[in-house]
Amino acid sequence: MTPRSVAPALRAMLARLRRATRGGLWRVSVADRSMAPAILPGDWLLVDPTVTRWPRRGAAVVFREPGSEVLAIKRVVARPGDWLRFAGGWLRMGPDEAWLLGDATDDDLRAAGSGGSIDSRRYGPVSEERLVARAWLRYAPLRRIGRLPAPPVDLHLRSAASPSPFAPPEITPGEGAAPPRP
Amino acid sequence: MSRLSRWLAPTTRVHAHCDLPCGIYDPEQARIEAESTLRIIEKMAANNDAAFQTRAIHIKEERADLVKHHLDVLWHDYFKPEHLEKVPNLHELFWNANKQVSKVKASTDAADAKRLLEMIDEIDAAWKATGGPEKTRVAGRPG
Numbered sequence: 471m472t473p474r475s476v477a478p479a480l481r482a483m484l485a486r487l488r489r490a491t492r493g494g495l496w497r498v499s500v501a502d503r504s505m506a507p508a509i510l511p512g513d514w515l516l517v518d519p520t521v522t523r524w525p526r527r528g529a530a531v532v533f534r535e536p537g538s539e540v541l542a543i544k545r546v547v548a549r550p551g552d553w554l555r556f557a558g559g560w561l562r563m564g565p566d567e568a569w570l571l572g573d574a575t576d577d578d579l580r581a582a583g584s585g586g587s588i589d590s591r592r593y594g595p596v597s598e599e600r601l602v603a604r605a606w607l608r609y610a611p612l613r614r615i616g617r618l619p620a621p622p623v624d625l626h627l628r629s630a631a632s633p634s635p636f637a638p639p640e641i642t643p644g645e646g647a648a649p650p651r652p
Numbered sequence: 653m654s655r656l657s658r659w660l661a662p663t664t665r666v667h668a669h670c671d672l673p674c675g676i677y678d679p680e681q682a683r684i685e686a687e688s689t690l691r692i693i694e695k696m697a698a699n700n701d702a703a704f705q706t707r708a709i710h711i712k713e714e715r716a717d718l719v720k721h722h723l724d725v726l727w728h729d730y731f732k733p734e735h736l737e738k739v740p741n742l743h744e745l746f747w748n749a750n751k752q753v754s755k756v757k758a759s760t761d762a763a764d765a766k767r768l769l770e771m772i773d774e775i776d777a778a779w780k781a782t783g784g785p786e787k788t789r790v791a792g793r794p795g
Binding site for chain 2: 499500501502503505506509511515535540543544572574584585587589609
């Protein structure tokens with residue numbers, strides 16, 4: 471490896487470090503377990519607060535929770551313009567809205583002694599002005615350092631058959647496409 | 653190590669929120685607040701003092717908000733999807749009762765508050781039909 475090839479990587483690393491120390495990346499710790507198993511209580515994450523739009527579906531985001539105004543972390547399940555199956559009908563996200571859910575199933579949470587995840591099933595679509603940051607990587611504990619794992623594949627389809635309007639929804643990616651007729 | 657970890661430690665906490673339910677539920681809680689709104693409306697009719705009226709309205713709003721809160725906790729936390737089999741109109745009961753609370757806020761008619769009590773009693777019946785008294789109250793309370 472020549473010094474010439476090392477230099478750009480080193481420069482990029484330094485740039486990232488500068489951004490981090492200037493507040494370009496935030497360090498946050500996680501409380502509660504509604505994002506288990508991907509993100510666990512006690513995890514230390516680096517999050518990018520420079521995002522201004524809802525990131526892609528499946529990304530974990532930090533936002534100000536409607537009602538309580540505390541900083542919460544959940545996963546983007548539907549983005550602006552997406553349709554989602556909800557309460558026996560279809561719900562369309564507004565131009566700045568996202569549907570945010572926790573990863574953990576209610577059964578898993580109950581087994582861990584908690585109630586259900588508090589997310590869009592409770593407070594509805596979340597507007598973009600509440601978006602604070604996008605979760606980027608975990609830097610502690612050492613054993614699980616690295617990029618955050620993707621959501622479980624069947625994440626939000628698992629109880630679509632449930633008659634409850636609070637059941638996790640089915641998603642149809644948006645861009646103005648009309649939902650299929652039931 | 654401790655200096656390093658102090659330097660690396662996060663400055664902000666984010667919540668992957670979930671409920672931490674105490675497992676105690678009873679529609680009585682909502683009913684007591686709803687009874688307050690009824691009694692306030694009755695007292696408002698009997699006293700025209702401006703300061704009294706202002707206070708009464710303020711307290712009625714407050715109690716009505718508590719009714720909504722207690723109803724919501726029952727709806728979100730006590731009732732589970734499987735209860736819908738026993739009480740198919742569950743969501744309608746809560747929807748209508750919460751709408752009625754809004755009506756009571758805007759109203760000075762005792763009939764509106766009485767109607768709210770009836771709706772809470774229907775929810776109480778649903779709570780009883782799903783085993784609420786045995787499962788979600790501590791046994792041994794004097795009758």
